[in-house]
Each structure stands twice: as C-alpha cells, then as structure tokens.
Amino acid sequence: MLIQKFLITFAHYLLLMKRVFSRPERMRMFLKRYLTEMAQLGVDSIGIVLLISFFIGAVICIQIKLNIQTAWMPLWTSGFVTREIMLLEFSSSIMCLILSGKVGSNIASELGTMRTSQQIDALEIMGINSASFLILPKIAGLVTMIPLLVTFSTASGFIGAYATAYVGHIITPADLTSGLQHSFTQWFFWMGIIKSLFFAFIISSVSSFFGYTLEGGSVEVGKASTNAVVSSSMLILFSDLFLTHLLS
C-alpha cells in the first residue's frame, strides 16, 4: 500500500515536471522571475549559510584539535580534517539539508498559498502554463545560486577555523594554514559542487510539487510545507549516499 502510494506520488511528480520543463511563454517574464528567485532563494540565504558555516568550521577545528589530535599526529591534522569535512560533506550535503528547511518550506508555503487563494487557477484561466511559469524559475534560480552558496559556506568555515586560531588560540595560524593546504585535491571541491546541484534540484522541485499540488486550506499549507522539508531531506540523504559513491 505504501509502495503504491509512493509510486502514484512519483508519477504525479514526473507529470508535473513534464509541464514545468516546457519553453517559457514569454522569455522576458521568465528572466524577470528567474532573477527574482535567484535573489529570494539564493541571495537571501547567504546570511544563514555564512553564519552556520562559520561556527561549524570553528567547532570542527576545536573538536579535532582538542579531542582527536594526539601527540603522534602531525600538527596540520586539524586544518586538514576541517578542510576535508567542509569540502566533502558539510558545505554541500549538510548545508543543503539546512537549506531544504529554509528554502523548501518557503517554496511550498508560497505555492500552497497561491493554490488556496486561486492565484494558480487565475494563471491557468489566462492561458498560462502555471507550472512552468511558477516552478521553472525557482528550480533554475536555486540551481544557479547553489555553487555560490557552497563556495561561500566553505570559505566561511575556513574563516571560522581561523577564528579559533587568532581569537581562541586553540591552534597556531601556521599549523592551520599548513593543514588547509596539505594534499589538496581539487576534485573534492568539484564533487561538492556537483552534489549540491542535484540537491538544489531536489529541494526546489520536490517543495514545488508539494505546494503546487496542494488541496484544501491553511492547515494543508502547513502540512505541505512540512512534507516538502521532510521529503526533500530524505531524498538528499539517499542521493548523497549514491552520489558520494559514484563520484568518489
């Protein structure tokens, strides 16, 4: 029964995506909405990304230095582990999990409210493909902005690590720099970017699906918002497993 329900939902999702990925009716309007979504979903998320990454970068550095690193380990270990965690997992996967909460609920509640207040019906009556008009700019906007957010997250994590060196004196800046530069593999950075692109698509499309297909009133808007966050988080975790294996 559960599998049947999942398959039906997945089929509806695919049908919606078929409508979403059609040529925009008016390119000028699409570009206008695309820029708006880039600002709303991407630029508006920079603050929270920087803040969380800063503290996580600092905490990872402290944890490794004080709780993991032992005398027989090289002095650069903390910096090295901080870099690898930020690049490989935190800035791509965990940051996208956090964004699925912020951006996913935002998308689902916005589209859900538009559905309940008949704004989506109004678009349809005007002869507009409402799915494409509303959802495509969101997907394109978030997918465009996510590499920037991942890069900012990594950089902010490193700044947080340096804060533990300069302000907390947990580690010397020289040891941290040495660790951050040690055996750098450029592919790890690109791996994070590639993973994040998939996650951005999951967040925007799944959240849009739950908001757009909503039936009912304000209670359902809340439920759709919750479902969007839970479903996209689960999908991010599953796909992270496969993508990490595939790209490593």
Added chain:
Amino acid sequence: MIEVSHLYKSFEDKKVLNDISTVFENGKTNLIIGQSGSGKTVLMKCLVGLFEPTAGKVFYDNRDFTNMNMRERTLLRREMGMIFQSAALFDSMSVLENVMFPLDMFSTASYKDRKRRAEFCLDRVNLLDAAEKFPGEISGGMQKRVAIARAIVLEPKYLFCDEPNSGLDPKTSLVIDELIYGITQENGITTIINTHDMNSVMGIGDHILYIYEGSVEWEGTKEIVKDSGNQRLNDFIFASPLKNHGYVK
C-alpha cells in the same frame, strides 16, 4: 456564444452535475443561480476547463472545448477573463502590475502602450488612484474591481465571474454589478456569473439559469423570474428580502 450540451460531472460516486444543457449568448449577462452545493461553481469550472466533465460537451462559438488538447485550450483561454470569488490578485504585484500582467504575458505592444491600456482599464473601474497600492492594502470591493480590470484588459470574448458580490456590502455589490453589466454591453462579450445575490438577478439577469441539485430546474429572464410558477425557484428567490423590488411576500 457558449453552448453546453448534456454535461455531467461526478466526483467518485457523487453526481454533482446531471445533464446540463443551455446556451449563453453574446452580449448578455447570464446568471447561474442556486443554493450552496447545487453545483454552480462546478459547472463554471467545467466551462473553463478547471474540472473535466464526466460526459457532455462545451462549445465556444462552435469550437468543441472538451475535445481540445492542452495547447488549443491554452489559446482559447486567452479569449477568457475570470473574476474569482477571492479576487485572486497576485500578492507580490501592485494593482497596476496585476492589471498589466496579462498584457506583459501576451501583448507585443510597447511598455508605454501596455501601461496606457492597463490605466484605461483601472480608470474604467474607478481605481486609477490605487494603481501603486498592493492587494493587501485595498478593500475587498476594490480588489474585486481590480480583478475586473485584469479580466478585461485583453478584451476577452468570454467573461466568467464566480460570486463577484460575495462578502461585499449591498452598495458595493451594485457597483460591481453595474460594472460587469456595462462592460458586457460595451464589448458584446458573453458573461457568465455565479451568484446568490437576488439584487443581481433582478438587476442584470438577461438570462437566468436556476440549478437545483445539479440539474437545470428553470431557465428564463429577469422579467419572468418572479412569475416562473416554479415552487423551488420561488422558495429560493423569496427567501431573500427583496424590498427594493417589491417582491416581499
């Protein structure tokens, strides 16, 4: 002209519309009346394609809407305007942007011309002063008037109004009725209105369709509605205090 032929609509086991057949003519305000739950809104949604009928046909000037594919429907819908019960204005846009929106999507005119047309429509509904306001900053009656302006900005052939007077005071309702009636006459469009408002029925009902439990119970004009001889229709009409029309029993 919109022709409805033997239209049925069911939701699972529940029959909502049962063999509806009628003709809505050009240049007339066609009113669909009936009790709550009688199927008026479902009928209107079937007409505009928001619901698929279980059986039956809808023809727009002899074009079979029910057999059209998505693309053909999209093109036909550009000849329609609709005023929703909730006005359904876009929250993130100003009043002027709301009215300009259909032009931005479909018109090839310059920005200046699009703006001029939108301002003309806003002026038609006496809301030019509110052009820069947002939907959340104006009253329900004003929102309905903006919705009318948005619905007529592309000069539609068919205008659908789903309970345009709901939630409005009698005076504002009268303004809305007069606007819709005037626009229908001026442009010779086919207007269909779902309503409970008996003042609207008596005031602008060129053609009245009374729906009872999903079927057409009575059809006629405002001139003969009071003498229909139909008990169910009389019960419905005289449940309202029609003091202005002298119909109170």
